[in-house]
Amino acid sequence: MSKKLMHAIITMQEQEALELVRQLMDTHEDPFTILQYCTQAMGTVGQRFEAGDYFLPELMMAGEILKQISDILKPQISAKPGKAFTKAGKVLIGTVEGDIHDIGKDIVSFLLDVNGFEVRDIGIDVPPAKFVEEIKTFQPHVVGMSGLLTLAYDAMKATVNAIERAGLRDHLKIMIGGGQMSDKIRDYTGVDAYGKDAVAGVSLVKTWVEGMPQ
Numbered sequence: 001m002s003k004k005l006m007h008a009i010i011t012m013q014e015q016e017a018l019e020l021v022r023q024l025m026d027t028h029e030d031p032f033t034i035l036q037y038c039t040q041a042m043g044t045v046g047q048r049f050e051a052g053d054y055f056l057p058e059l060m061m062a063g064e065i066l067k068q069i070s071d072i073l074k075p076q077i078s079a080k081p082g083k084a085f086t087k088a089g090k091v092l093i094g095t096v097e098g099d100i101h102d103i104g105k106d107i108v109s110f111l112l113d114v115n116g117f118e119v120r121d122i123g124i125d126v127p128p129a130k131f132v133e134e135i136k137t138f139q140p141h142v143v144g145m146s147g148l149l150t151l152a153y154d155a156m157k158a159t160v161n162a163i164e165r166a167g168l169r170d171h172l173k174i175m176i177g178g179g180q181m182s183d184k185i186r187d188y189t190g191v192d193a194y195g196k197d198a199v200a201g202v203s204l205v206k207t208w209v210e211g212m213p214q
């Protein structure tokens with residue numbers, strides 16, 4: 001059924017994809033596993049776009065399907081036992097300047113929220129100055145930057161530099177994530193960690209917040 005789901009997403013069969021997700025949930029498939037199938041399918045959509053077989057409308061359609069799938073999966077994820085984390089921690093998250101991809105970021109925000117963290121999601125295409133301004137008012141323990149474009153590397157680096165110039169870097173941890181990110185980009189941008197998916201992001205925040213004064 002997972003192959004069918006991936007095929008339905010790749011070929012933009014919206015209703016079929018949503019129905020298969022519901023069926024997988026009826027068989028008690030782990031919502032994170034379903035999400036992995038979807039992310040894999042999105043990778044294929046991206047490759048087809050790159051190869052010139054798909055165009056912007058297909059990217060948009062695939063994005064729309066995935067948003068609906070996340071909405072179906074969210075109640076399942078929040079209902080999962082053993083996820084609650086009691087120690088309060090604040091996380092500021094946004095997609096960096098020049099980048100408007102938000103499906104992955106929204107999943108990370110949601111998962112942090114259901115794990116008991118106070119999350120402020122400042123949206124997409126967020127300039128460095130806006131991150132700095134929000135850090136001053138919200139005073140998060142952790143900043144999460146999302147980006148799916150290669151041009152996000154420099155936007156992330158610029159954001160870290162702006163945070164440093166504002167004298168705020170020592171007080172927080174910064175993590176990055178999103179399709180093209182990696183440990184190499186972690187080093188390039190000067191952040192503390194790269195999280196390969198939403199679950200990794202939550203683990204990072206948990207580890208950091210445990211060790212921080214409240």
Ligand code: B12
Binds near residue numbers: 046101195197
């Ligand atoms: C859907 C999509 C779109 C949709 C986005 C809709 C939306 N609301 O987000 C639309 C149509 C708007 C779009 C636009 C564009 N896109 Co686009 N898009 C995609 C696509 C197919 C899927 C992205 C996605 O949602 N993936 C699924 C989610 C769940 O995965 P994810 O974001 O990686 O998130 C997971 C993890 O990475 C992680 N994570 C994410 N953020 C964070 C943050 C933190 C802190 C942590 C810890 C973890 C974390 O957790 C998530 C869940 O586990 C990708 C292909 C791909 N392989 O990703 C191309 C892709 C990203 N797009 C691409 C391009 C080129 C564009 C456009 C420039 C196209 C154009 N010519 O206009 C524009 C860019 C506009 C802009 N300025 O940003 C390229 C980027 C290439 C590059 N090297 O830069 C890709 C890779 C396609 C390709 N192979 O060519 N796109």
